[in-house]
Amino acid sequence: MSEGDSTMKIAVLGTGTVGQAVAGKLAELGHEVTVGTRDVESTLARTEPDGYGSPPYAVWARAHPAVGLASFAQAAAAAELVVNATAGGVAIEVLHAAGADNLAGKVLIDIANPLDHSQGMPPTLFVKDTDSLGERIQREFPGTRVVKTLNIVNANVMVNPRQVADGDHTMFVSGNDTEAKRAVTGLLESFGHTDVIDLGDISTARGTEMMLPIWVRLWDALGTPMFAFKIVR
Amino acid sequence: MSEGDSTMKIAVLGTGTVGQAVAGKLAELGHEVTVGTRDVESTLARTEPDGYGSPPYAVWARAHPAVGLASFAQAAAAAELVVNATAGGVAIEVLHAAGADNLAGKVLIDIANPLDHSQGMPPTLFVKDTDSLGERIQREFPGTRVVKTLNIVNANVMVNPRQVADGDHTMFVSGNDTEAKRAVTGLLESFGHTDVIDLGDISTARGTEMMLPIWVRLWDALGTPMFAFKIVR
Numbered sequence: 303m304s305e306g307d308s309t310m311k312i313a314v315l316g317t318g319t320v321g322q323a324v325a326g327k328l329a330e331l332g333h334e335v336t337v338g339t340r341d342v343e344s345t346l347a348r349t350e351p352d353g354y355g356s357p358p359y360a361v362w363a364r365a366h367p368a369v370g371l372a373s374f375a376q377a378a379a380a381a382e383l384v385v386n387a388t389a390g391g392v393a394i395e396v397l398h399a400a401g402a403d404n405l406a407g408k409v410l411i412d413i414a415n416p417l418d419h420s421q422g423m424p425p426t427l428f429v430k431d432t433d434s435l436g437e438r439i440q441r442e443f444p445g446t447r448v449v450k451t452l453n454i455v456n457a458n459v460m461v462n463p464r465q466v467a468d469g470d471h472t473m474f475v476s477g478n479d480t481e482a483k484r485a486v487t488g489l490l491e492s493f494g495h496t497d498v499i500d501l502g503d504i505s506t507a508r509g510t511e512m513m514l515p516i517w518v519r520l521w522d523a524l525g526t527p528m529f530a531f532k533i534v535r
Numbered sequence: 536m537s538e539g540d541s542t543m544k545i546a547v548l549g550t551g552t553v554g555q556a557v558a559g560k561l562a563e564l565g566h567e568v569t570v571g572t573r574d575v576e577s578t579l580a581r582t583e584p585d586g587y588g589s590p591p592y593a594v595w596a597r598a599h600p601a602v603g604l605a606s607f608a609q610a611a612a613a614a615e616l617v618v619n620a621t622a623g624g625v626a627i628e629v630l631h632a633a634g635a636d637n638l639a640g641k642v643l644i645d646i647a648n649p650l651d652h653s654q655g656m657p658p659t660l661f662v663k664d665t666d667s668l669g670e671r672i673q674r675e676f677p678g679t680r681v682v683k684t685l686n687i688v689n690a691n692v693m694v695n696p697r698q699v700a701d702g703d704h705t706m707f708v709s710g711n712d713t714e715a716k717r718a719v720t721g722l723l724e725s726f727g728h729t730d731v732i733d734l735g736d737i738s739t740a741r742g743t744e745m746m747l748p749i750w751v752r753l754w755d756a757l758g759t760p761m762f763a764f765k766i767v768r
Contacts, residue, residue: 421665431659431748471767474749501752509749515664516707516742519734524768533753534704535762 309333313377315396316387317345319356319457320413324387327461329368331492336370338377338400345371378404383411383485384446390416390435391428394442406445409482411489412436412507413452413460415514424518427511436476436507447482450507451475451490454517456527463530464494471530472497476506499533542566546610548629549620550578552589552690553646557620560694562601564725569603571610571633578604611637616644616718623649623668624661627675639678642715644722645669645740646685646693648747657751660744669709669740680715683740684708684723687750689760696763697727704763705730709739732766 314325315338329335339345339359348358356362363371370377378384378400388396393414397405416435417425429435436450451473452460463469473495475483480500487498501509513531521527547558548571562568572578572592581591589595596604603610611617611633621629626647630638649668650658662668669683684706685693696702706728708716713733720731734742746764754760 426664430664430745432654467767471765499753499756501749501756506752506756509752512663512745512748515745516734519739519742520732520766523732523734523739524766526768529766529768532704532765532767533757533762534700534765535757535759 310382311380312336312383312385313338313381313400314385314387315374315377315400316385316389317359317371318352318387318389319354320460321385321387322356322359322362323457323461324385324413324452325369326362326366327493328385329366335368336372336377336380338372338374338396340374340396340399342371342373374400375404378408381408383409385411385413386439387413390414391418393435394439397439397443402443402445405443407447409447409449409479409485410439410443411452411486412439412448412450415453415511417514424515427514430512431508434505434507434511436504436511440478440504447477447479448504449475449477449479449482449486450504450510451486454510454513455530459528459530461493463496466528466530467532469494469496471532472499474499474501474506474510476501476504476510478503497532543615544613545569545616545618546571546614546633547618547620548607548610548633549618549622550592550604551585551620551622552587553693554618554620555589555592555595556690556694557618557646557685558602559595559599560726561618562599568601569605569610569613571605571607573607573629573632575604575606607633608637611641614641616642616722618644619647619672621647623647624651626668627672630672630676635676635678638676640680642680642682642712642718643672643676644685644719645672645681645683648686648744650747657748660747663745664741667738667740667744669737669744673711673737680710680712681737682708682710682712682715682719683737683743684719687743687746688763692761692763694726696729699761699763700765702727702729704765705732707732707734707739707743709734709737709743711736730765 416429418428440448649662651661673681
């Protein structure tokens with residue numbers, strides 16, 4: 303991925319709400335997008351909405367004919383940039399299925415949150431404070447350039463930030479590779495994000511992952527997930 | 536504390552940066568303010584700035600002659616409303632020194648954060664995710680009406696919110712008592728806060744206390760503590 307590339311080959315790992323939103327947006331922007339899944343046949347065979355109410359993948363795919371579907375490994379192997387849009391609890395397992403070799407040297411946009419739903423609502427975090435999912439992924443795949451971002455807003459706001467106050471809010475990037483963060487910032491700006499703050503190295507993902515509890519409570523208090531955080535300064 | 540009271544007798548527990556800022560602002564607004572401390576003599580005898588660079592209390596007190604100083608218990612006993620402006624690690628001990636009887640039935644504004652500085656910077660949280668300091672205090676003092684607020688910004692921004700973007704940002708209140716949250720919201724508005732969101736019961740303090748890690752990282756990234764969070768919706 304070099305600056306000046308207008309379009310890229312991108313793998314989006316995960317077929318749920320976030321995967322669909324991000325893959326659809328990237329395709330709309332002209333990128334060559336392949337969604338990665340565990341098993342292509344069973345993904346296409348699903349006829350029920352997922353637990354979050356997203357349509358079955360096959361229904362979504364018919365409306366997005368330009369987006370490919372492949373195994374995690376095939377999608378990652380062919381991609382210049384990879385997006386982790388999985389549930390946090392399976393993220394590392396999925397990335398191993400994608401393959402460390404297929405991820406090596408590439409920018410990995412990590413959107414997953416370490417949510418633990420086992421105790422009901424609100425979810426808790428299975429890693430926090432002294433570590434983060436972003437750091438775990440970076441440690442597990444040291445050859446990959448992990449950039450944590452987008453995890454603090456609803457999937458719609460991730461890819462259509464201008465739907466909330468015409469985009470007058472803030473997004474964060476965390477990662478060890480400055481060039482990778484710059485490339486991801488460009489991608490975020492192409493989505494419509496207007497204020498992207500580079501928080502620092504991947505350990506700063508602790509801060510953004512720990513915003514999930516306030517996000518969940520705000521969703522409840524406001525009665526809508528269509529909100530975002532603006533850092534006013 | 537009844538609505539329509541223009542001024543109140545308020546105890547501010549804690550002589551540090553937050554205590555000084557809040558006590559000074561409340562006195563400026565015409566409230567009858569007494570700062571509570573462990574030992575009046577030794578507080579007045581201090582000649583060195585504290586660990587955060589605040590002036591010795593005696594220096595600050597000379598500039599704020601209307602503000603009284605008393606023991607935690609005396610300050611709390613005389614007050615209609617109490618502010619916990621202590622360091623999180625000593626909050627419950629200080630509130631016991633103030634006395635459960637002296638706090639009973641009163642609104643307690645809890646600003647403290649459960650910061651653990653024992654591992655150096657950045658601080659971690661000694662309670663989080665499945666519990667919070669606000670909840671601990673409410674459980675320990677069930678007869679007190681605890682409202683968590685102000686803990687997500689710098690002391691200057693707490694009391695002079697209009698110094699950041701003329702106050703165009705958000706403050707949260709968490710607590711089990713709706714009337715208490717309404718009274719505190721009125722006080723926050725008198726400080727200049729323009730958008731106060733009631734997050735719900737005291738367990739929502741988990742969300743705001745867990746914003747400390749992003750706050751600390753933003754302070755580093757932005758190079759200033761003069762920022763605030765706006766919930767854009």
